[in-house]
Amino acid sequence: MLRAAIVAILVAMLPSLALAQSCSFTVTNMNFGAVDTLSGSAATSTATLNVTCSGSLPLLLPILVCPHLAAGTGGATSAAARQMLSGANSLDYQIYSDPAMSVVWGSYAWAYASRPPPLMLSPSVLGNSSGTLTLYGRVPGGQATVPPGTYLSTFSGGHVEFRYRTNLLGSNCDTGSGTLAASPTFTINATIAANCLVTTQNIDFGSKGVLDANVDATGQVSVTCTPSTAYTVSLNGGTTGGTPTNRKMSKGAERVTYGLYKDNARTQPWGDAGTPGSTVAGTGTGAAQPLTVYGRVPPQTTPSAGVYTDTVVVTITY
Template sequence: MIPYLRLLLLAALAIAAGTRLSLAQNCSFTVSNVSFGVVDTLAGGQVNTTATVNATCTGLTLSRILICPNLGAGSGGATPAARLMVSGGSVLAYQLYSDAARSTVWGSYLWAYAARPPSLSLTLGVLGGGSANYTLYAAMPGGQTTVAAGTHLSSFAGADVEFRYRYSLGNDCSVLSGSVERPGFNISATVASNCLVSTQDVDFGTQGVLGTNVDATGRVSVTCTPGNSYSVGLDGGASGGPPTARLMTKGAETVTYGLYQDAARSLPWGSGSVPGEAVAGTGTGTSQDITVYGRVPPQATPSPGTYADTVVVTVTY
């Protein structure tokens, strides 16, 4: 009888051990990639996007699981003000948030900065399982005009991603306990090549008899993505004339004028259809001012009045 009782006791212990194992919570997580898509850094505005964090858990029926999703700096690094994406030596700032207003940074208890992760929770169902989705908010601030064109990236893996979870009725994520999962994901943005242009008119002022050269200047201001090569062409105006023989008009009457690249008025500035007649440059992300040199040569003086022409500026990049 004694061996038989020992056998029953061992079986009971085995059953109890199996019951304890079945109570252990188990979670898996995925984080979708955060993509800002193609962005125009010269546009000046903030770019927002979101990603989805999914949690799928099993464990004790109707139990609550506390999830503490620590997110660090990512492979691009971080500063106290922002996380960073990189493309070679080019750096693009962004940030991750836990709220739609993008006021609370989604951080970590494991990095050097003050921001901490949100506390998430999931309550299991009557069959001991459950899943939930949470939104990860991201923002790329405007004003980053000096960032070079190209795809910028930061990867989250390893120590930069630590999702801790455990049974708990509280929300204290400062206690670094529980099981750990490390779901990887990427942050990316492609900075597009772009140029912006503005102008200042060439005003020859009020003149009498057109017996000598009348000179004046205007300006073309070009802002292009850093490293972006560009050329600036000026068309022939309403008359479609050559660079040094454009026409300002008042009804059927005209005044001949020319536009040039240099103060000596020796290099005509045209549309660029003729080699050397357009002005070339390379973008810096800041405004680059190019002087337009105008000249009205001596000619027969038409009747008094205002003579004008419209020249279209074309920036090719």
Template sequence: MLRAVSFLLFLLLPSLSFAQSCNFSISNLNFGAVDTLSGSQTNSTATININCTGLTLQRILICPNLGAGSGGSSSAAARQMLNGANLLNYQLYSDSARSVVWGSFSWPYPARSPAYALTLDALGSASGTITIYGAVQGGQSVVAPGTYLSTFSGGEAPFRYFYSLLSSDCTTAAGTPASPTFTVNATVAANCLVAVQNIDFGTKGVLSANSDATGGVSVTCTPGTTYTVSLNGGTTNSPPTARKMSKGTETVTYGLYKDAARSQPWGDATTPGSTVAGAGNGLVQQLTVYGRVPPQTTPSPGTYTDTVVVTLTY
């Protein structure tokens, strides 16, 4: 009986020592500051670090499944980071070209986990790294400023690994489970863009009556971002309704206004109450600049010009 017991222990102990074991750690994927008004994609990466032990010279197949994360996903193309009820779309990929979405056997979209194989050395150990490629898509101008986050842990990162000589199949839940944790984060900063449309009063003869024309200022600001638009006094630094277009030493007086009736001058901080304020919504907001050349002594013929500086403060 004693021999039988000894023989069974001899068979069992080596088999326990051959069981594979893998440890995973993942760096956080930080996109940093994201400019949602630029229209450009923002890229970043994270790294999976792997350490495995087990039967010498054997191949371990690793399936690093990634689900939607705590922010969820709106489609197969877009995972989401959250800031309260606000959403920022992004995606994770297994290739540097960011064309192959990194998925999981457990989420409802077609993309699956990439397969990664490690071969244990003569001491029964191996290590490696895998890069996760992330991208925040452009064209998200209506996203509000703030810090956005999605967490991967537990069922959102159901890694699997197992001995396999040939297989690269990561479409199932086969293997030993592991659940590393990491976060995806980004900061959307308050931002504004401005563009202008020039004012052309056209060709005039004698300046005996009002001559009106319009131009414009286009403002695009992140949602909720308050702004002020001011117009300086031109090259002669004149008051809002007495700016000067010049040709040499000769001038033509004109004014710029906030309203079609030309009753509200548009100036800068040197003329209190003359600036235009607003709040962004992520879309282009058109502000009309109303110009008027009042009746005045007509100077010699020629082209008269002025340059007005538009300042957007937010």
């Protein structure tokens, strides 16, 4: 009779022991810092989820924690792309549960198949336990058309459902079962600064026996700047520091005079800030913008035969 009474008391107490368990959560912010969208490379960052559980009486059953994360305030356009926002502009990113960044961290409550990683805790005899999970974030490359700005997505309220339960009902996080904890708030943020890249194509005037007429040739400066970024392109005076129409190609002490221009008619010299009105201005779109450089060798006294060269420095100011 005594044994039967003890069993009955223990069984009756199990539900109250489960209710005594309480878990709280914190998540650090995920800051991608300055993201270079023109490089084509991905940017990565991490955040840390901390969970602490306690109970007033011993509860030795394992605790399953399911940290569901929906889209965040920036929204999501697909299973692969959550978004941060800067006004009306958006920057794609994603949160993953693995360091290889192959498993998206999701929620039972959103439209996509991905679910959160389960975290199993083993309470002490006093009912206490704790654990951590790492959130892995990536901003993919290939977003050169995103304008400069500070981008943000906030996770709070309905975007965060951190639930916990004893492990009697299975070890997956496919549903919204379990006790709902107070939602922590954390942010995902990144900054895109104005940036420009430049590539060049050389000018080759070819071979000429006697410099008794104009010799024309073209090259190219290709400018890629973040959208809405105003820029100017300057060409310096070359190795000898000439003016836009009086640069010098050299072979030893001998020189060949040439000029660089903004137009096909060779009437608009292309120089630097030292020659007012001689630079080329533009506004970035995120795509490469080719600018033709028109070169001319005017008639002049012909020096000795050989290869004459000069180096012109291209400067992008933005």
